[in-house]
Amino acid sequence: MIRDRIEEALGEALREVAEAEGIADFELPEIELTAPPSPEMGDFSTNIALVAAKQANMPPRQLAEAIAEQLRKSKLPLEKVEVAGPGFINMFMASSWFTDTVAEILESGQRYGRSSVGAGTKVQVEFVSANPVGPIHIGNARAAPFGDCVAAMLEATGHEVEREYYVNDGPYNTQALNFGRSIQARYLQALGREVEFPEDGYHGDYVTEMGQGLANEHGEKYADLPLDDEAAYKFFSFLVGEIVQQAQQDLQDFGIEFDVWFTEKSLYDNGDIEREIAGLTGKGMAYENEGATWLRTEDFGDESDRVLVRSDGRPTYIAADAAYAANKFARGFDRLIYIFGPDHAGYVPRLQAVLAACGFDLERVEIIVYQNVRLIRGGETVKLAKRKGQIYSVRDLIDEVGSDVARFFFLMRSNDSHLDFDLDLAVKQSDENPVYYVQYAHARICSIAKQAEARDFEFAPEPQLSLLADPFETALMRKLADYPHELQRAAEARAPHRLTTYLRELTQLFHQFYTNCQVLNADDIAMSTARMALAEATRQVLANCLGILGITAPESM
């Protein structure tokens, strides 16, 4: 990447200046290359002279001049290097650099933008992992495109990535049992028995339907089971497969394929949890008190120690999470990424303490929390309450606005920003909807190509890219050249929204180019060929970026 080469040259220039000045122990500051606010200020700008001035014992402007002189002597495709203001160094790229970018994009195709900076690193991204007690709702849904896109960005930067979904189907999961009790009650009611519905049970219609379904299928077979946890888990177990399958289907329709669906139950079945507890007790990390087994999380920054095993002998989710983390590390991941919803934000320090107490390296664990989603319809917040059965599910969302729109809307905002999802705007197929703005550009480019074919337009055999010198063309090429860096930055920051922002900016530049620069012009074949190449390069970058976001790039709309 050109940025790497510039940064390298800057570092070298600075070192040479330092040497010439006889400065010992010169410490190279971090080099920042930014895009100046206006094109008159060049293509790249750096403040390095301002940062290093004190250390170099030189006035910033003088240092900047010295560095600029070195740059001018370098082999970089620079047309002009200027020192501006208090000591900024502005670099103006030679036009060959812009046109080389277009050639590179056309040559690399789908690979353009990808890098291998993460090569050799195995990462697991665990996300969604909703309690299997009903359809995946809008709150959990935000995790789906986010986690998927973080994974895709890591893949695009060379990491080896696995996407994983954790199914909380353990036998002591309170919510699973609660759900099971609700199913049992509905089942009995379907059989005409007088039973009271659990006060904190799940009231959704789907629960009633599931209870009815069991009654139809099994009749009285389970009618005389006691109303206890064991029975509740049995009822939960009847339905969990169906619920997980539904989740798989919904997420697949949302464009997400998980590599692994990991069940909490398996940790119980193969003894991992027991072993983990025994191991922790053996190391003195766990101890008995008031009949329960506690983990010494307070020693690792938690507010207090946490219960691993309840006084009645049942392990808690913390025991399961510890065993699960051990299992993950045993699978050879260099890095674990957990993606949590806002309801689990408070669990972050606790989980970190748990993992530390278990002896895992927190440097290798990353926990990303995303914020709430509010549904807006008709300008009003849509009120939802899962327990009361007022659900808006991923299925509802995909059916109502489609996967592309839903993904784009979710990915448009930073994960730690609260998200207002405007359903009215999302369903609008108009200029108000930002998704179509981007997709339209892609379709438009495809349409130009189709036009050319329909008209038997004869392009030149090779594009003469040096013809691309109009400011609209230059601005577009400049943006295209940014893509690899933008992708890398977005991946490092785990920030998909940077890509949606980039896409909108790129799209805008394309539409401006389109409006001002006629692509197909029979009177100027050479120019038409060059512009068609630029349009095609733009299409490629749009498609590559949309691909990482998991959004389709339509040829027509």
Place this chain on the structure above:
RNA sequence: GCGCCUGUAGCUCAGUGGAUUAGAGCAACGGACUUCGGAUCCGUGGGUCGGGGGUUCGAAUCCCUCCAGGCGCGCCA
């Protein structure tokens, strides 16, 4: 009470240390091609970057403090 997140234009949000003008979309108003898709483009109006203090040559951006909103604080997950 404590913790996390947020507070930027009428609305929804980018920008999270650098340049006399803090950006985008939507909304409002006014314009544009008898040529490649008008789901487009151009222009206008609109901002004490929640308040105050501090660090710095420089703060929307870093630190402190206050205010407001959201969420969380279980032998639930």
